[in-house]
Amino acid sequence: MIELFSANTPNGWKISIMLEEIGYEYKVTKVDLGNDEQFKTDFLKISPFGKIPVIIDHENNESIFESGAILMYLADKSGKLYDHKDRLVINQWLMAQMGTVGPMIGQHHQFHHYNPGKSDFGEERYFKIAKRLYGELDNRLKDSKFLAGSKYTIADIATWPWMARHEWHDIGLKNYKNLSRWYLEIAEREAVIKGFNFMDKDLIIPKP
Numbered sequence: 272m273i274e275l276f277s278a279n280t281p282n283g284w285k286i287s288i289m290l291e292e293i294g295y296e297y298k299v300t301k302v303d304l305g306n307d308e309q310f311k312t313d314f315l316k317i318s319p320f321g322k323i324p325v326i327i328d329h330e331n332n333e334s335i336f337e338s339g340a341i342l343m344y345l346a347d348k349s350g351k352l353y354d355h356k357d358r359l360v361i362n363q364w365l366m367a368q369m370g371t372v373g374p375m376i377g378q379h380h381q382f383h384h385y386n387p388g389k390s391d392f393g394e395e396r397y398f399k400i401a402k403r404l405y406g407e408l409d410n411r412l413k414d415s416k417f418l419a420g421s422k423y424t425i426a427d428i429a430t431w432p433w434m435a436r437h438e439w440h441d442i443g444l445k446n447y448k449n450l451s452r453w454y455l456e457i458a459e460r461e462a463v464i465k466g467f468n469f470m471d472k473d474l475i476i477p478k479p
């Protein structure tokens with residue numbers, strides 16, 4: 272059994288969606304970020320940077336932090352969504368999410384959504400970067416059905432939850448035809464619907 276330490280955020284959704292996709296039984300342990308539970312001594316033992324998500328695989332007692340590493344672990348364990356022959360391209364789009372899409376859009380959330388009016392520089396900088404990312408993802412998805420090619424993979428599972436916050440971005444997802452097509456196709460998957468509202472049953476995936 273997998274124990275998922277998580278919260279209701281894009282990085283959290285990545286792993287609940289993956290667990291639903293591979294059909295694993297899992298138990299969710301909520302980490303209350305607003306109350307700094309991520310900095311408790313016991314949690315820091317399995318998450319050295321005090322971040323969710325983390326999993327413990329109770330079959331072998333392995334604990335894993337960092338969502339990209341967790342996705343790779345679960346994909347390897349289940350033999351799903353990370354085809355060996357496509358790994359070079361999957362890794363690139365997965366790492367692009369981990370190193371660019373998530374951190375940059377995360378900053379856009381901080382300045383534009385959570386703290387508007389606190390820093391013009393921060394708001395403008397990350398709005399511009401997030402908008403550019405929409406265009407770059409749209410461009411990729413013009414020629415490619417999914418991020419890493421013709422198949423849905425862990426690269427899509429890592430990236431989609433960030434776009435599921437598009438209402439916070441004020442960029443206008445519907446104006447990005449290819450990105451919207453990709454977003455909607457993934458939004459219809461049963462595993463994505465279940466994984467998205469793993470902590471809040473009333474949460475509905477926002478339309479573009």
Ligand SMILES: N[C@@H](CCC(=O)N[C@@H](CS)C(=O)NCC(=O)O)C(=O)O
Nearest residue numbers: 280282304321322323324337338339
């Ligand atoms: N690179 C990490 C980022 C994880 C991350 O930033 N998690 C956020 C929630 S989305 C968090 O735990 N924040 C708590 C904090 O920074 O105090 C991953 O992908 O797992």
